[in-house]
Amino acid sequence: MNDIEFQLDNFMLYCSSKNLSRKTLSSYEQTLKLFVAYLNREFQIDEVKKVQSGHIRQYVKYLRERGKYTVVNKEESKLINRPENRKDFKKEISTTTIANYVRNIKVFFNYLYEVEREIPKNPVEKLENPKVERKMKKTLTPDELKRVFGQFETSTFHGYRNHVISRLLLDTGMRIGECLSILPEQVDFQHKSIHVINTKNKQERFVYFSYKSANELKQWLRYKDRYSSSPFLFPTTKGTQLDVRNFERALRVAGERVNIHIHPHQLRNNFAKYYILNGGDWFSLCRILGHSSVEVTQKAYLDFSDEEIARKYQKHSPLTFMDEMK
Known part of the structure; x- marks a missing residue:
């Protein structure tokens, strides 16, 4: 192990001690191992103190030119993963990824x-x-959302489960990973809230649901308990925790049936957009979404279309309210 590999390993131990999420740890390790391999291959650099800003700029230039999945940390992994079979193999790496x-x-x-x-x-x-x-996040219309939700076959366990999950994500703004880890005892029907424990930033919080969701959750729990003794609110048919990728696939397929592109995080985005458009405030939205500050929330969801701003204006016009007060 050379110096730069040792420092990378030490960095990963440091990150693990800070209790960062697995997704963040994986992102750090994958990115940095590819960068370390590039430094060694192109500049024979194996010490961190030899790395200059010019080397990093050269790496950015290289990323723009090489295309997706053309480089791996270990060549033998190509035999297993077969990146050349991917539809996006060699396609341009997005600026966001870089x-x-x-x-x-x-x-x-x-x-x-x-x-x-x-x-x-x-x-x-x-x-x-x-x-x-910045790409504007698409706001799906109520009709589009209903059409997607209507594609789930609610006569089956998994179809009914996915239908309830989709509507709950839109109603609460939860992340899909948070939703799939919920246990029934975290749901408080009296206060119409869910105690979210498995969060992205390790900070527990409460999200809230509507009367409609309350009724749907009660019906779902009665149904689930007839067919499963799983501790999870939304288990698989075998009683295990539902994998995020499996739900993502089910939602995507439901959308494809009605020619609508949709993914779980889009339901969170739409929750936030409709919350503000319907008169909600940024501070409470920040709390519900679990963001570190209102600025983070505004940066993520400030991209309203002219039509959306026009509709929101009509709800809050000063002159309209002045006339109503006469």
Whole structure:
């Protein structure tokens, strides 16, 4: 193990000690191992103190040119994963993905410079972030949402379960991973709330559901208890915890049947958009979504179309309210 590999391993231990999510840890490790392999292959660099900002800029240029899945950390993995069979093999890597790579590299070198003092100069101190063009999050209409939800076969266990999950995600703004880990005892019907424990940022919080969801959840629990003794609110037919990817696939297929592109996080996005459009405030939305600050929430959901802003204006026009007060 050379110096840069040792420092990477030490960084991963440090991140694990901070109780970061598996997804974050995996993102760091995958990104940094590919970067380390590039440094060794192209510049024969095996010490962290030899890495300069120019090397990182060259890597960004290389990422823009090489295409998806053309490079792996271990060549033998190609025999198992067969990246050449993917539909997006060699396609251009998105600016968003490259920006995530740069962010992870920055975290690593900031750690080496500020925490461990392993490098005399920080190569990412003045490194520019790739400019990401923001894409407006599509707001699905109530009719589109109903059409998707209507594709689930509610006479089957898994179809009924997926139907209830989809509507609950839209009603609460939960992340799909949070939803699938819920136990029935976390649901409080009196206060119409769910105690979310398995969160992205490890901060427990409460989300809230409507009268409609309350009735649907009660009906679902009665149904589930007839056919499953699983401790999970939304188990598989075998009683185990439902995998996120399996639900993502089921929702995507439901959308494809009515020519609507949809994924679980889009339901969270739509919850946030409709919450604000219907008169909700940013502070309470921030709390419900589990964001660290109102600024984070606004940055994520501030992209309203002109039509949406026009509709919201009509609800809150000062002159309209003034006339109503006469």
